[in-house]
Amino acid sequence: MLSIRIENNTPALKVDFRLPMGTLSAIVGPSGSGKTSVLRAVAGLLAPSHSLISFDNDIWTDTETRYFRPCYQRPLGFVTQSFGLFPHLTAAENVGAALTHLPRRERGLEAQRFLELVGIGGLADRRPSELSGGQSQRVAMARALARKPRLLLLDEPFSALDHSTRKRLRVELKRLQDALAMTVLFVTHDLDEAAELSQTMVLLRRGQVVQQGPTRELLRRPSTVEAARLMNFANLAKAEWVDSDSSGITLRWGDVLLKAETGPKSPPEGPIYWTIRTTDVFLVKDGHPDESSLGTILSADVTEIIEMGSSVLVSVIAARGGGELLRLRLRPGALHRHNVSKGSQIRIALNAQSLVLLQS
Amino acid sequence: MRNWRTCIAVLFFWSTGPFYSVPAFANGPIVAAAASIRPALEELSARYNQVTGQSVRLVFGSSGTLANQIVNGAPYALFLSANTAYVQWLVDLGFTQGVPVTYASGVLALYSRPGLLGQTENPLLALGNALEGGTIKRLVIANPEYAPYGSAARAALEHAGTWVQAKQVLLVAANAGQAVQYALEGDVDVAFVPMPLARLAELQKTGHLQALPSEAFPNVELDQQMVLLPDADQKTQEFFAYLQSIDSREIFSRHGLGAPALISPNLQH
Amino acid sequence: MDWNAFNLSLQLAAWTLALLLPIGVVTGRWLARTQTLARPWLQAFFALPLVLPPTVVGYYLLIFTGTRSPLGELIMSWFGVSLVFSFPGLVVASILVNLPFAILPVQRAFEVVSSELYDAAACCAMTPWQTFTRVEMPLAWPGVLSAAVLTLGHTLGEFGVVLMVGGNIPGETRTLSIAIFDRVQAFDPLAAGQMAGFLLLISLVTVALGYGVLEKRDQRKRRSA
Numbered sequence: 001m002l003s004i005r006i007e008n009n010t011p012a013l014k015v016d017f018r019l020p021m022g023t024l025s026a027i028v029g030p031s032g033s034g035k036t037s038v039l040r041a042v043a044g045l046l047a048p049s050h051s052l053i054s055f056d057n058d059i060w061t062d063t064e065t066r067y068f069r070p071c072y073q074r075p076l077g078f079v080t081q082s083f084g085l086f087p088h089l090t091a092a093e094n095v096g097a098a099l100t101h102l103p104r105r106e107r108g109l110e111a112q113r114f115l116e117l118v119g120i121g122g123l124a125d126r127r128p129s130e131l132s133g134g135q136s137q138r139v140a141m142a143r144a145l146a147r148k149p150r151l152l153l154l155d156e157p158f159s160a161l162d163h164s165t166r167k168r169l170r171v172e173l174k175r176l177q178d179a180l181a182m183t184v185l186f187v188t189h190d191l192d193e194a195a196e197l198s199q200t201m202v203l204l205r206r207g208q209v210v211q212q213g214p215t216r217e218l219l220r221r222p223s224t225v226e227a228a229r230l231m232n233f234a235n236l237a238k239a240e241w242v243d244s245d246s247s248g249i250t251l252r253w254g255d256v257l258l259k260a261e262t263g264p265k266s267p268p269e270g271p272i273y274w275t276i277r278t279t280d281v282f283l284v285k286d287g288h289p290d291e292s293s294l295g296t297i298l299s300a301d302v303t304e305i306i307e308m309g310s311s312v313l314v315s316v317i318a319a320r321g322g323g324e325l326l327r328l329r330l331r332p333g334a335l336h337r338h339n340v341s342k343g344s345q346i347r348i349a350l351n352a353q354s355l356v357l358l359q360s
Numbered sequence: 361m362r363n364w365r366t367c368i369a370v371l372f373f374w375s376t377g378p379f380y381s382v383p384a385f386a387n388g389p390i391v392a393a394a395a396s397i398r399p400a401l402e403e404l405s406a407r408y409n410q411v412t413g414q415s416v417r418l419v420f421g422s423s424g425t426l427a428n429q430i431v432n433g434a435p436y437a438l439f440l441s442a443n444t445a446y447v448q449w450l451v452d453l454g455f456t457q458g459v460p461v462t463y464a465s466g467v468l469a470l471y472s473r474p475g476l477l478g479q480t481e482n483p484l485l486a487l488g489n490a491l492e493g494g495t496i497k498r499l500v501i502a503n504p505e506y507a508p509y510g511s512a513a514r515a516a517l518e519h520a521g522t523w524v525q526a527k528q529v530l531l532v533a534a535n536a537g538q539a540v541q542y543a544l545e546g547d548v549d550v551a552f553v554p555m556p557l558a559r560l561a562e563l564q565k566t567g568h569l570q571a572l573p574s575e576a577f578p579n580v581e582l583d584q585q586m587v588l589l590p591d592a593d594q595k596t597q598e599f600f601a602y603l604q605s606i607d608s609r610e611i612f613s614r615h616g617l618g619a620p621a622l623i624s625p626n627l628q629h
Numbered sequence: 630m631d632w633n634a635f636n637l638s639l640q641l642a643a644w645t646l647a648l649l650l651p652i653g654v655v656t657g658r659w660l661a662r663t664q665t666l667a668r669p670w671l672q673a674f675f676a677l678p679l680v681l682p683p684t685v686v687g688y689y690l691l692i693f694t695g696t697r698s699p700l701g702e703l704i705m706s707w708f709g710v711s712l713v714f715s716f717p718g719l720v721v722a723s724i725l726v727n728l729p730f731a732i733l734p735v736q737r738a739f740e741v742v743s744s745e746l747y748d749a750a751a752c753c754a755m756t757p758w759q760t761f762t763r764v765e766m767p768l769a770w771p772g773v774l775s776a777a778v779l780t781l782g783h784t785l786g787e788f789g790v791v792l793m794v795g796g797n798i799p800g801e802t803r804t805l806s807i808a809i810f811d812r813v814q815a816f817d818p819l820a821a822g823q824m825a826g827f828l829l830l831i832s833l834v835t836v837a838l839g840y841g842v843l844e845k846r847d848q849r850k851r852r853s854a
Contacts, residue, residue, distance in 0.1 A: 045748050071751035084749030088767045097763065098753035147754055375643045377636075390798060395814055419797045420814060433696025434714045434796050537814055544816070561816045 002055050002151065002183060004038065008048035011037045013207040019200055021056060024177050024184040026194035026215070029204035029230065035187040036081075038204070039153050042185065043078050044071035055151060055183075076151040077144030081159060083136050085128040091115060091139045092124035098146040114142040119172070134165040145180065152177075154186035158193065170197055191231060195219055203230050225273050225358050233275045234313075236358075237324040241267045248352050254322035258296050258350060263357035273358040278313065280354035281328035284347040285338060294349035300326065302344050307332065314340060316348065388415040389596040390435060392426045394442035395537045396466070396509070396554040397584070400615035401440065407611065408602055416599055422535045424506055430455055430589060437596040440586040440603075442466060442536070442554075443508045447585045457588040463603055465618035466582030467555035468512045468572045471543050471563050476550070483570050484520040487550060491525040499529045500543060500551040502536040508582055509536040513552030515577035543567075555616030571616075583620065630823055633800055634808035638828075641716070641791075641804055642784040645723040646777060649731045652724070653776050657735025658765070661742075672736075676729045683726060687793025690722050714796045719804075722794040723784050730779040738772020739765065771843050778839030782832050 002019040013034050019025045027035045040046040042053055044060065047068055053061040060069045077098070085094050095111035102110060115121050118138040128136060137157060144152060157173075158166040174197060177184050188194050194201055194215070201218050203210040211218055211227040222228040228236060239251040239258065249263035251274065260274065284297055291297060300316035303325070312330045317323070328348060330340070340346055393401050398420050409415050419426075419436065427446040430436055431453060439456075440463065441447045447460045470483045476495065477486040490496050502510030510532075517523040529549075533539035536554045540561050543551035553563065555571055563569050574582070588600055602608060609619055660672065678686060694701045694712040704712055712718040742765055750760040766773075788806045795802030797811060805828050812821035 040748075043748075043752060045751065071748075072754045072756055076752065078748070078752035080745065080748065082745060084745045086746060086749070086764055097750070097755065100753075100755060100759055100763075143753060371643075375640055375647075377640060387800060398815055417799055419799075420811070421797065429691075429714065429796055431695075431697065432691045432713055433701065433711055435711075435798070540816075557816075 001057075002042070002185065003053065004042060005052040006038065006041050006048045007050035008037075008041075008046075008207075011207065013037055013041075013048065015202075015204070015207070015209050017202055017209055017212045019183070019185065019202075021183050022181060023199040024174070024186070024197055025200040025202065026198035027185065027187045027202045027204055028191055028194045029189065029210075031189055032206075033204045034207035035189075035204050036155055037207075039078075039155050039185065039187050042151075043076060043153055044069060044074050074151075075147075075149050076153060077147065077149040078153045079137070079140045079144045079155065079157050081156045083128075083140040085131075085136055085139055085143075087128050090125050090127055091120070091131065091135075091142075094128070094139055095143045095146050098143050110146060111142075114146045115139070117145070117176070118142045133161050134169065137161060137165075137169065141176075145176070148180070150182060152182045152184045154184065156188055157186060159188070159190070166193075173197065203227055205230060220277070221356050222275065222358060225360050228273075228275045228356075228358055234278050234327040235276050235281070235324075237274055237322050237326075238271050239274055239322060241272050249357065251357075254318070255320035256296065256298060256318070258355060259352040260355040260357050261352045268359070270360060273360060275356050275358060276326075276350060276354050278327045278329040280351060281326060282349040282351070283328065283330060283334060283338060283340070284349050291349075295351035295354075297347055297349050300346055300348050302340060302342055302346060305335070305340070305342055307335075316346065318348070388417050389437035389591075389593065389599065390417045390419055391438045391440065391596075391599065392419045392421070392430070392434070392436040393440035394423045394426070394584070395420045395535070396442050396557050397440060397464070397612075397615075397617065398557070399560040400464075400556055400612050400617060403615070404603065404608055404611050405599075407607065408599060411607075412598070412602075414595060414598065416595075422507075422537070435591060436589055437592040438586060438588055438600055440584070442584050443506070444581065444583055444585050445508075447587050450587065450589075455589065457590055457592055460585040460587040461600075461604060462583045462620040463586045463608070464584050464612045465574075465620055466509065466512075466584055467616050467618050468509060468516065468577065468582065469553055469555040469558050469616070470570050470572055471551045471553055471558060472568045473549050474567050477568065483572070484516060484522070484576060488520055488522040488525075490550075491522055491529070496529050496549045498531050498546070498548050498550075499526055500531045500533055500539050500546070500548050500553075502533050502539045502552070504532075507535050508580070509539070509552065509554050512577045512580045512582055515580045516552070516572060519576060519578060559616045574618075584617070630820075630827065631803070631805065631808040634803050634805045634824075635827070637716075637801075637803065638785055638805040641719055641723055641787075642781050644720045645727060645784045646780055648720065649724050649727055649780055650773065650777055653728075653731030653735050653780075654773060657732045657772070657776075658739045658769075660732070660736045661739035675732050678726045679729045683787065683789030684793055686726055687722060687790040690718075690725070690790070690794050694718070694721070713794055714798060714802060716795075716801055719791055719795045719802055722790045723787060726787065726790050727780045727783055730783055731776045734772045734775040734779065735769070736772075738769035738775075742768050771846060774839060774842060778836055781839075782836050785828060785832050785835075 001021055005016045006013045011034055015038060027038060029035050037046055041048055041051060050063050051061045059067060060074055086097060089097065092108065092111045092115060095114050096107045099107045099110055112121060112124055115124055118141050120135055120138050123131065123135060131139065158169055198215050201215040202212040205226065210230060211223045219231065222231055222233060237253060239253040242252050243250040244265045248259050248261045251258045251260065251272065282294060284291065284294060298318040298321060300318045302314060302316050304315040306313045312332055312335050313327055314330055315325050315327050317325060401418060405416050405418060423441040423443040423446045426439060427450055430439060430450060450456050451460065477483055477490060480486045501513035504510040504514040514523065517526045531542065533542055537557060539551055540553045540557045542548050543553055543563055544561050558569055586603065588596060613619065691713055692698060696705065696711055701712060710717050712721055746764055747760060750764045786806055791804055791807055797803050797807055805824060809821050809824045
């Protein structure tokens, strides 16, 4: 387990979380949220005022006992945003720089092996100034992997690359992680990237953890309004807690009663918020055999239709709801089949399982 | 690889050379002397070597600088000054051994550009006239504040009543040696210079050089004293004695220095 | 031609280089990397010898390390050497006077090594010494060479400090530049001119060689870029 606890003033950080070993974890947050600082603290490049960092029960930083293991003694590899390649060395020599414990001949061979592993075996004699962004990234990756680290840290490794290279490298990262059985911790501001690659996710904002847990969990069930906002949940509405029973929690949203499967059993302090994924809001077709199984059904007026490639985002206002806009995602075909257009009235269904209750 | 090692070994021994040099007296005592008596002393030390087989090392500078160096630990054994004030200073501070001895008397010379003053028995008078007439654009003396030849020059001008006028065209050199240099290279009409240095620079070839009698600058002594310093050893004392011999007297005078006014009781011959 | 004096000048230059370059590298590197607020003051302090007349530096060295001073006495009792009118004294004076030449170019050179590279080296499990030898020095060596060339040239021609601190003792502190001065004082312009010409030639060749090496490196870089 990678255990990270940091308290620091500049940069302002207050985090405390644990990540499972052998998985690919992502730290996600907007710029300035402190993600890079957390990574640097784990790497040993930053010495926070209060901190306890340990990897698989091996303590790396402990301000209580004034213990700080220098970066070069931690079994990790680090790929930074701008790669940090040594300009005076060739690609092979750059990778070799991580292999100072080997004699020169072996160093060259190992370096070549890793360059081939990341797919650029033929560029061994090029200097960083002669490499493209994607190639430099791979050299940096090979260098970080060369010493077979137990922990691999990546700081926005793909942000400087073009779209297609990015996609390709994401796949390769997954492949490498499987092959080398490392723990990988990478930082990104791109939620989609995190969603695609990581098994565990930590949401960070202004130096503090907003939510953390298995990625799928987080993506489906944000715990707070802040988390929902960070994960770009399009639907967010305020409601009142009414009742709780064996089937779930009842809320009042405007004039309607909604049902959520999970939530606080007793009335919470202050207002309660709820969200639902745009893909979980269903368009109710006339003539549906068993409407009651769909959840709460509401009438709504379509206010906006935005076609975005392979899906359509439809904004509606529920007639008797709380007033907040709801958005649902449809396939373009469905749009035309059901004559959905701006101003028309449709019926939507909110399923109790998909409704997520949030604390503020 | 072997080449590298020998290279480095050689380099090492070469570079530490100066650190092996034994204390200053291994090659003969160091004699510090005023720059103005350089030619005389160089000949004297060569003669001394001829006669006795011993050698001394000579260091020249302005009397003031040398005195300062002595006070700060310079490894000199004997000091020949051109300014008695510094010798007295050293005696007062306790940096000397024995009693100072006057080895010679300085001679002040008036140098002038050819044809400027003409052949005359009274060069100072002629100088005064030339100053009145405005034919003198530049007159050089050593700094009267601390160079004895400078204060002698000033005394001479004051005595001749031409100091005020001289000041208008005055150029003050840092020391007597520099006064000679100006006379040699500069656009100088008149210069008051020490005779020995003037002779060395062969000023008599580029202009008119005339010695001034000591009456011309009353109240200024150009006596030159020498004194043994605490580091003086037997060899130094021998050289010290030699400098007071008739031989030395003759060589000094040949270089334009007068005999000492008093015969020193330390005279050995 | 006073070969003894020339030899002395070379030895002085060699010792100054040997002792000052490590000092320059350590100090220049520290100045480049430190964040302390006192940095501009420290830089100004190390640049002082550039603005002080060498004779002034020499004079104060004489006062503070001469045999009359407490420091001078201490050094004499500990090491048995005097720091004035001796070759070791010249070396010390030369080191002090050449500090800016040894520190400034090195500092500029190390400033170019970005902190990103230091981080990367640490993440490659390189110890601080390995980082220094494999990353920092290969990138900063032109600055060190520059410092060496400047120091060498400056020391060969150094006069004011040497005269003050060393006197003019033949065989010990009469370097070539002092010997030239000596000949001028003796109204021997021919000898002075000869030695001066020789010194000029040596200095020119040395500095040109130094810059030549830097040129070649730049050319190589440009070609491979």
